[in-house]
Amino acid sequence: MKTYDAIVIGAGHNGLANAAFLAKAGLDVVCVEKNEYIGGATVSRNLYDDWIYSNCSYVCSLLRPEIYRSLELHRHGLQVTPYGGSLTFMQNGDYYGGYHDPEVKYREMARHSRHDADAYERFSADTMRQCRLVRDFLLKTPPDPTSFKLRDLRELALLGGKFLEMGEDRMYETIRFWTMSVAEYLDEYFENDVVKTSLSGSGIIGTALGVHSPGTAYVLLHHYMGDVDGNVGTWGFARGGMGAVANAIAGAFQAYGGELRTGAGVEKIVVKNGRVKGVALENGEEIDARVVVSNMDVKRTFLKCMDQSDLPKAFHDRVSNFKIRGSSGKVNIALDGLPTFPSLPKGSSLYHSDMHFIDSMERMERAYDDWKDGTWSKDPYIDMLIPTLIDPTMAPTGKHMMSCFVQYCPLQIEGRAWTDTERQAFGQTVVDQIANYSPDFKDLILHMEIRTPQDIENEIGITEGNIFHGELTMDQLMFNRPVPGYAQYRAPVAGLYMCGSSTHPGGGVMAAPGANAAREILFDLKRKNTVPENFGDD
Amino acid sequence: MSIQEVPQGRLRSPFYSRLQALDTLNTWHEWKGYSSADALYCAETEYFAIRNATGVFDLTPMTKYRISGPDALDYLDRLVTRDMQKIKPGRVAYAVWCDDQGQVIDDGTIFHLREGEYRLCSQERHFAWLTAAAIGFDVSVVVETAEVAALAVQGPTSFTVLSSMGLEGLATLKPFGLRHFEFAGTELMVSRTGYTGDLGYEVWIAAEKAELLWDALFAAGQLHGIRAIGTHALDLARIEAGYLAAFEDFLPADTTVRTGRSRSPFELGLDWLVDFKKPNFNGRKALAEEKRNGSTWRLVKLDIEGNKPAHHAYIYAKEKRNKKEIGFITSAAWSPVCKQNVALGTVRMPHGKTGDTVWVEIFYQREMHWTRVMAKAVVVDKPFWFPPRRSLTPPDPY
Numbered sequence: 024m025k026t027y028d029a030i031v032i033g034a035g036h037n038g039l040a041n042a043a044f045l046a047k048a049g050l051d052v053v054c055v056e057k058n059e060y061i062g063g064a065t066v067s068r069n070l071y072d073d074w075i076y077s078n079c080s081y082v083c084s085l086l087r088p089e090i091y092r093s094l095e096l097h098r099h100g101l102q103v104t105p106y107g108g109s110l111t112f113m114q115n116g117d118y119y120g121g122y123h124d125p126e127v128k129y130r131e132m133a134r135h136s137r138h139d140a141d142a143y144e145r146f147s148a149d150t151m152r153q154c155r156l157v158r159d160f161l162l163k164t165p166p167d168p169t170s171f172k173l174r175d176l177r178e179l180a181l182l183g184g185k186f187l188e189m190g191e192d193r194m195y196e197t198i199r200f201w202t203m204s205v206a207e208y209l210d211e212y213f214e215n216d217v218v219k220t221s222l223s224g225s226g227i228i229g230t231a232l233g234v235h236s237p238g239t240a241y242v243l244l245h246h247y248m249g250d251v252d253g254n255v256g257t258w259g260f261a262r263g264g265m266g267a268v269a270n271a272i273a274g275a276f277q278a279y280g281g282e283l284r285t286g287a288g289v290e291k292i293v294v295k296n297g298r299v300k301g302v303a304l305e306n307g308e309e310i311d312a313r314v315v316v317s318n319m320d321v322k323r324t325f326l327k328c329m330d331q332s333d334l335p336k337a338f339h340d341r342v343s344n345f346k347i348r349g350s351s352g353k354v355n356i357a358l359d360g361l362p363t364f365p366s367l368p369k370g371s372s373l374y375h376s377d378m379h380f381i382d383s384m385e386r387m388e389r390a391y392d393d394w395k396d397g398t399w400s401k402d403p404y405i406d407m408l409i410p411t412l413i414d415p416t417m418a419p420t421g422k423h424m425m426s427c428f429v430q431y432c433p434l435q436i437e438g439r440a441w442t443d444t445e446r447q448a449f450g451q452t453v454v455d456q457i458a459n460y461s462p463d464f465k466d467l468i469l470h471m472e473i474r475t476p477q478d479i480e481n482e483i484g485i486t487e488g489n490i491f492h493g494e495l496t497m498d499q500l501m502f503n504r505p506v507p508g509y510a511q512y513r514a515p516v517a518g519l520y521m522c523g524s525s526t527h528p529g530g531g532v533m534a535a536p537g538a539n540a541a542r543e544i545l546f547d548l549k550r551k552n553t554v555p556e557n558f559g560d561d
Numbered sequence: 562m563s564i565q566e567v568p569q570g571r572l573r574s575p576f577y578s579r580l581q582a583l584d585t586l587n588t589w590h591e592w593k594g595y596s597s598a599d600a601l602y603c604a605e606t607e608y609f610a611i612r613n614a615t616g617v618f619d620l621t622p623m624t625k626y627r628i629s630g631p632d633a634l635d636y637l638d639r640l641v642t643r644d645m646q647k648i649k650p651g652r653v654a655y656a657v658w659c660d661d662q663g664q665v666i667d668d669g670t671i672f673h674l675r676e677g678e679y680r681l682c683s684q685e686r687h688f689a690w691l692t693a694a695a696i697g698f699d700v701s702v703v704v705e706t707a708e709v710a711a712l713a714v715q716g717p718t719s720f721t722v723l724s725s726m727g728l729e730g731l732a733t734l735k736p737f738g739l740r741h742f743e744f745a746g747t748e749l750m751v752s753r754t755g756y757t758g759d760l761g762y763e764v765w766i767a768a769e770k771a772e773l774l775w776d777a778l779f780a781a782g783q784l785h786g787i788r789a790i791g792t793h794a795l796d797l798a799r800i801e802a803g804y805l806a807a808f809e810d811f812l813p814a815d816t817t818v819r820t821g822r823s824r825s826p827f828e829l830g831l832d833w834l835v836d837f838k839k840p841n842f843n844g845r846k847a848l849a850e851e852k853r854n855g856s857t858w859r860l861v862k863l864d865i866e867g868n869k870p871a872h873h874a875y876i877y878a879k880e881k882r883n884k885k886e887i888g889f890i891t892s893a894a895w896s897p898v899c900k901q902n903v904a905l906g907t908v909r910m911p912h913g914k915t916g917d918t919v920w921v922e923i924f925y926q927r928e929m930h931w932t933r934v935m936a937k938a939v940v941v942d943k944p945f946w947f948p949p950r951r952s953l954t955p956p957d958p959y
């Protein structure tokens with residue numbers, strides 16, 4: 024029987040990126056995916072007529088440009104178009120527009136609060152400073168602070184150096200930043216509720232925490248640190264939906280000679296004599312390889328797909344306690360035409376922006392309360408976009424597609440599985456909230472895909488449906504991700520590696536975990552590194 | 562019912578109709594949200610209007626705050642580094658204000674309009690900072706950028722122009738003085754201030770009366786060479802006068818991301834604006850420490866040999882065999898009035914003492930090809946252009 028150099032379990036974008044860099048180095052690699060389609064949470068699917076949904080992730084910013092370039096993703100069909108702006112509808116009939124143009128944004132902010140308009144510059148500079156600290160480490164393996172290996176010491180010194188270079192005041196600022204809540208962070212700059220609310224969303228997306236929970240300021244950063252063409256903080260649409268990202272990486276992987284198998288779910292990771300031997304598929308087939316890389320989250324990898332006796336007890340316990348709570352839902356809607364929003368002037372550029380329907384920090388926190396009570400938010404935070412206003416490929420001409428990311432939505436309803444009626448009611452909550460601001464919206468709905476964390480878990484296998492494969496809190500970041508001592512992509516079993524979003528630098532369509540893991544694997548195999556270095560911020 | 566969106570394009574100053582009527586080039590840029598002309602007919606001619614007759618520049622987009630209330634003086638004294646007690650009603654002060662680290666947030670002019678009432682005028686917008694600084698003071702800070710229209714009226718004939726407009730008693734107005742006049746049923750404020758280093762005034766009026774003021778001014782100036790000017794001409798004049806521009810010669814501290822990119826007043830050559838006799842002002846502690854330990858940077862005015870403007874150039878200590886540059890040019894120009902190659906730059910201490918020689922690496926392009934020269938430069942302490950008429954009181958009628 025054939026022995027591969029490497030098997031990558033899961034064709035999420037990280038698994039594919041990992042596989043592509045290994046194949047680029049000349050390894051014989053097979054990527055096995057349980058679903059009939061690839062991409063995991065980075066996928067475009069055609070579920071209704073000629074409409075295409077970005078079923079999970081819907082906007083792109085974090086994808087590392089170094090990887091884009093090195094895998095020549097443009098040759099494999101990827102194109103990312105930036106879009107601008109955000110919008111918050113207010114209950115009093117007004118709105119707050121975060122326009123793309125800085126001066127128009129300033130004027131609009133000043134319409135709500137002159138103070139905040141002037142404070143925004145300092146906020147941007149301070150936030151950018153934190154971004155730059157993190158951005159440098161995205162394409163790096165986190166150093167192990169307890170190791171005396173030269174490589175770790177060098178990386179730790181670099182991290183320390185960057186930190187010290189900030190100067191005393193900014194060091195304090197940074198330490199506070201990493202632990203504070205997004206509400207507290209915003210309170211340091213702004214006074215106006217709707218201004219704060221509109222900025223706070225990035226602090227809780229995908230997170231089972233509220234705007235007042237410590238640690239959410241960092242989550243805001245996680246959404247600011249990406250870029251499109253060097254414009255840090257900008258987001259864009261992948262032409263053809265987010266699946267275009269996974270498809271392009273898969274294209275690169277195959278061009279390097281890699282083998283992609285769909286409908287090939289892994290039942291078990293096979294370990295023999297303390298070394299990984301291969302995988303056993305759900306259909307009974309066994310595949311052998313010298314290296315096995317898991318794109319699944321850590322919980323699924325180690326608690327579901329391995330014999331517990333193959334793992335050190337302490338590691339097992341840490342993985343069991345890894346926080347990976349699902350908190351987000353998704354509603355994708357096929358529309359017969361463009362809904363109108365009467366409070367917006369006709370033809371406003373804000374139609375192209377991220378739309379939100381919560382206008383106070385109080386409502387944000389209340390939305391979280393529902394989640395804690397074991398149900399979906401009855402007044403949810405929705406991040407809504409109409410990608411078809413920019414991307415002509417996702418719906419028939421003149422028709423539209425709407426993407427609604429919904430916070431909060433629990434894994435279970437009061438501790439038990441969702442019923443279909445409840446799923447429909449959850450979808451209806453989203454539709455109703457939007458319809459409050461768009462009277463013609465409901466009549467335009469042709470089809471809806473409603474996804475709860477339970478659906479996400481069932482379909483793409485992310486434990487509890489957590490969009491980041493594990494929460495982005497300080498205790499689970501950098502050298503603590505996924506668990507202390509195992510942040511360098513190596514599992515406790517020889518030959519077994521992790522490359523999914525449970526590893527540094529975490530979730531989002533970034534491809535960095537996959538690439539970083541590939542670099543470590545190639546290092547262990549004494550192969551030439553194919554993973555690009557950070558461009559570095561100037 | 563939809564709510565009207567904020568203007569999506571550039572704002573127009575109340576003088577826009579008049580500027581547009583004179584404009585032949587159609588080259589405008591954005592300045593704090595407003596349309597501002599680069600030049601109206603010929604930047605060179607416009608520049609010579611400043612040095613030879615009268616140039617009129619629309620400075621309405623300058624950020625303006627009205628500061629008043631019982632504690633206005635104490636508030637300002639706490640805000641800026643210089644002693645504001647000395648600035649009596651009818652006087653104007655150039656000032657800088659700093660963050661707690663003693664780094665300059667911005668520079669600006671403070672007009673003591675009348676007892677207890679001030680106007681603060683700056684390039685950048687600081688309402689958040691100014692209101693935060695107001696805590697504990699009985700003071701009101703009101704933005705009046707759009708409500709107050711303003712023109713710079715600069716050049717050797719500017720006194721004559723304004724006098725023939727009927728402003729009586731201007732002759733006794735000293736540099737950094739201000740006076741109120743009655744005009745078209747409202748108050749016209751005239752200050753003997755400017756950004757050109759020449760004889761000149763700035764005139765301030767309610768926005769509704771802007772066009773009336775413009776028309777009266779241009780009628781009066783017709784025989785005295787009055788011309789509207791754009792930013793290019795003004796920028797050249799300010800470099801000759803050695804004035805700083807925010808985002809060129811320094812960055813407002815609150816907008817810097819990288820460490821060490823902001824500057825203290827000392828590092829901008831503004832020691833004379835820092836008054837340690839004041840018991841308390843923003844940044845005092847950090848500045849006192851810097852005073853003891855020395856600064857990192859020094860702003861230099863450079864007289865550079867040759868005639869190639871040193872835009873964006875590195876500054877070196879020696880002509881050859883330099884390990885590293887010592888600084889770089891922040892503003893540069895060929896000065897038509899001094900016939901001198903001048904620049905402002907920032908260099909690492911201890912370099913850049915008055916009289917020091919440094920070397921500037923200049924690249925220039927002619928017919929596609931680039932040439933590099935190492936030009937010798939001398940650090941000077943006085944503005945390049947400082948004519949006696951600038952401060953003569955009463956001014957000579959030209």
Ligand SMILES: Cc1cc2nc3c(=O)[nH]c(=O)nc-3n(C[C@H](O)[C@H](O)[C@H](O)COP(=O)(O)OP(=O)(O)OC[C@H]3O[C@@H](n4cnc5c(N)ncnc54)[C@H](O)[C@@H]3O)c2cc1C
Pocket residue numbers: 032033034035036037038055056057058061062063064065078079080081082083084085287288289290318319323328351352353428479482483484485488489490491492522523524525529530531532533
């Ligand atoms: C609803 C939602 C919205 C999001 N929105 C955004 C966004 O707008 N922008 C953004 O940047 N990020 C977003 N994210 C986050 C981002 O999509 C994910 O963090 C990222 O896609 C995870 O990629 P991955 O490759 O690490 O894992 P996954 O995409 O989860 O891939 C894992 C793969 O493994 C496969 N698999 C699982 N078990 C097995 C098995 N036993 N055998 C074989 N294969 C298996 C799965 O089917 C899947 O294909 C969103 C996520 C969700 C869920």
